[in-house]
Amino acid sequence: MARIAVVGDGPAGLSAALFLAKNGHDTTVYGDDDSLVEFAELHNYLGRPDADGTAFMDTARQQATDAGATLVSSTVVAVDEDDEGFAVTPDEDAAPVQVDYVVIAGGKESQSLAARAGAEVADGAVVVDGDAQTTVDGLYAAGHLVRPERSQAIISAGWGAAAAIDIISREAGRDVHDWDSPSD
Ligand SMILES: Cc1cc2nc3c(=O)[nH]c(=O)nc-3n(C[C@H](O)[C@H](O)[C@H](O)COP(=O)(O)OP(=O)(O)OC[C@H]3O[C@@H](n4cnc5c(N)ncnc54)[C@H](O)[C@@H]3O)c2cc1C
Numbered sequence: 001m002a003r004i005a006v007v008g009d010g011p012a013g014l015s016a017a018l019f020l021a022k023n024g025h026d027t028t029v030y031g032d033d034d035s036l037v038e039f040a041e042l043h044n045y046l047g048r049p050d051a052d053g054t055a056f057m058d059t060a061r062q063q064a065t066d067a068g069a070t071l072v073s074s075t076v077v078a079v080d081e082d083d084e085g086f087a088v089t090p091d092e093d094a095a096p097v098q099v100d101y102v103v104i105a106g107g108k109e110s111q112s113l114a115a116r117a118g119a120e121v122a123d124g125a126v127v128v129d130g131d132a133q134t135t136v137d138g139l140y141a142a143g144h145l146v147r148p149e150r151s152q153a154i155i156s157a158g159w160g161a162a163a164a165i166d167i168i169s170r171e172a173g174r175d176v177h178d179w180d181s182p183s184d
Contacts (some may be wrong), residue, residue, distance in 0.1 A: 004103065006028065046154055074091045085138060
């Protein structure tokens with residue numbers, strides 16, 4: 001079981017947390033419940049044709065929690081790579097928490113956290129590969145901070161899922177799908 005810190009509790013962070021926790025990983029989401037979706041009325045999120053943003057986020061938070069993720073109310077102030085993975089400082093007064101992986105999903109303002117941890121930022125966006133991994137091994141970035149000028153809720157959720165599936169696959173030592181069927 002890997003220890004993962006998810007920084008940010010919007011669609012990207014909660015989507016990552018849902019997959020990670022559902023697959024048995026120790027997943028903590030740090031956030032302040034202030035997603036941009038709270039200001040939205042969604043008519044373009046497939047499967048949720050008319051969702052009030054606040055109701056959408058309430059459902060998402062509940063779904064991630066039900067899967068086993070721990071949601072902590074805080075604004076992370078530092079993510080630092082070290083010999084054992086990463087040290088995440090949840091707020092100014094808190095001691096750093098040691099984790100194996102970090103998914104930064106705190107929107108555009110969290111680009112500075114990724115940069116501090118050593119991730120490349122170019123042309124106003126955190127640079128990631130197709131699995132949402134930054135230029136630092138084990139450090140992922142998902143959602144608005146990787147496409148600040150082309151941001152949609154469903155795209156953010158997809159990036160969070162991609163990060164999670166990569167972590168789950170790395171831990172399993174093979175490619176993994178998280179596929180369920182009615183007979184499960
Ligand atoms: C008025 C408005 C209408 C919109 N309408 C639509 C729409 O119709 N359809 C659509 O698809 N999209 C819409 N959007 C865009 C959509 O809200 C974003 O694409 C989406 O919220 C991005 O998700 P995210 O998870 O990447 O980031 P966010 O939703 O921004 O979530 C990031 C979360 O992380 C928190 N955070 C930031 N820094 C830290 C930190 N250091 N530590 C801990 N937590 C942190 C933030 O406070 C926030 O809670 C709209 C946006 C606005 C403002």
